Amino acid sequence: MALLQRVAEQGRRVVRFTLDGRPVEALEGDTVMTAMLTNGERLRRTEFADAPRAGFCMMGACQDCWVRTEEGERLRACGTFIADGMRLLSNGEWTS
């Protein structure tokens, strides 16, 4: 179930991406964080404990919203906008 709930601004163009391999949709102008958390309930599991995380400050200070792409790239989810074709992961154990 989604963690974030859309309450406004829902008339935007649909953006298609994959989350853990599953095709899902977001809206243009969504951050990666919004895109992932309106389709799921976490951004990743932490490397220090097998615990889910979903970001915290949403303004680029806490650095708790890093996510992985299938290509191995690391994105700060609150400061990156979603784009068509992104392949994002929320499942994997964090590996560096």
Next chain:
Amino acid sequence: MSELLPPVIVGAGPAGIRAAERLVAAGLRPVVVDEAARWGGQIYRQPPEGDFTRPKKALYGFEAGKADAVHRAMAAIRDRVDYRPRTLVWNCEDGALDLLCDGTSETLPFSHLILATGATDRVLPFPGWTLPGVFTLGGSQVALKFQGCAVGRRVAFLGTGPLLYLVAYQYLKAGVEVAGVFDTTSFAAQARATPGMLRDPATLAKGLLFVGWLRAHGVPIHNGVRPVRAEGTERVDALVWRDAQGRERRTGCDAVAFGLGLRSETQLADLAGCRFRFDEADRAWLPERDEAGRSSVPGVYLAGDGSGIAGADAAELAGERAALALLEDRGLPVDAARVRDLDSRLARIAAFRRVLNTAFPFPADWADAIADDTMICRCEGVTAGAVREVARSGQAREMNRAKALTRAGMGRCQGRMCSATAAELLSRTLGTGPDGVGRLRAQPPIKPLPIATIIPSPPRSRANEVCADATGGPEVRRKRGEGQGEGDALRGSGQPVVAFQPPTSAPPRIPLTQPSPRGGEGTDTGREVT
């Protein structure tokens, strides 16, 4: 000063924009560097470009007029400033900033710098605070105004400060169920602050309206609350809290928005070499600034919440005031009447700020209740017990030693989220005041850089200097400063330069390491730069 460079402003919130406006009016063309994609700062953050349609009244409520004025001020000077959005300032040293934009780093020398770096929520931990669904108050507001999203269907609001009631009200207006407002401040403390609040009837009226609106919609408001834990396994499903009578109670919710006032972003001022002092009101070490916004470092000015929490109205005034100080210091004419007007308005806000601090006091006893096994560092999972232990054993009597021993403050957030907690735990274990354990030294890069960051080759003339002293260090940096005609090149931190070398175990996907102008190559400090 042998060479005057365009003034540089860091931050495009209310302080940065008003500073830029004043500099432009004096005929200068400032550089405005901002991490966000659009100007406005956090308080007046604009939605992304595209099909966002809510009017400003819906986004900013009572502050819509101010938000619009600030946005328009920047739009009006847009072609007369060198505006650098989506740009992180990751270092400030020896009269130059290091910028990162679209994966490429650039060094920007300055002779005059205005830091308007803003603030984020101040937090203390409680069990479960890392669960999905627990967000800061500021973050919860960003989700709503920037993304049209609520952080949950049924949200509990916890903590203290003006944002607590404001964001709860905004959520309610957006149609979200508010599970309750859990205010750490006692009724008695709020009642004591009320007469003082009359100094600013508009603010008092807004506060009363928020509370009245929440109550009228059946939202329970509890005072004198302390959190016990956020419950849930994969996400929050309840907030367990202690009421003013000490009874443990449980409120079902799928999100918790919390914060304990704001915390200034001071890292760049620290790296610039500014002298700090402990501020009782903010319970934090802040860079010193005079009434005009001058720091202890000539040519470096401070404005807005980044050097002391005073709110958005004060930030606008302080930004303009710092710009006027800058102009005066560059030998340009300033309007003395305008200076007097700004100073008196800033003084009035400062007086009212003291009232607000009594209405929303920091819950100093919270830290004592943090159990030893509670995680205080979100980045690396350091516990409260670990910090108390290094204090008790006598190994650490100040913040940087505690950081070295426990790693609290060494993770990706550089202590932004844990340093208030670490300071409380350390000082209360040692029996000092909150000012007795020092402050974390800022370290570049102040935010993580991608390992694939492209550091351009230094200009030819400077490359030769680097070659002349390939080991880097102060020699190179001194030459670099002289090359910019900056009179005070040696005021940097003197700390080791950061190496942009990938860890040997993980080769970079993109080869990148050009020596930085500071001779970064070959200096392995072992610091994580990704």
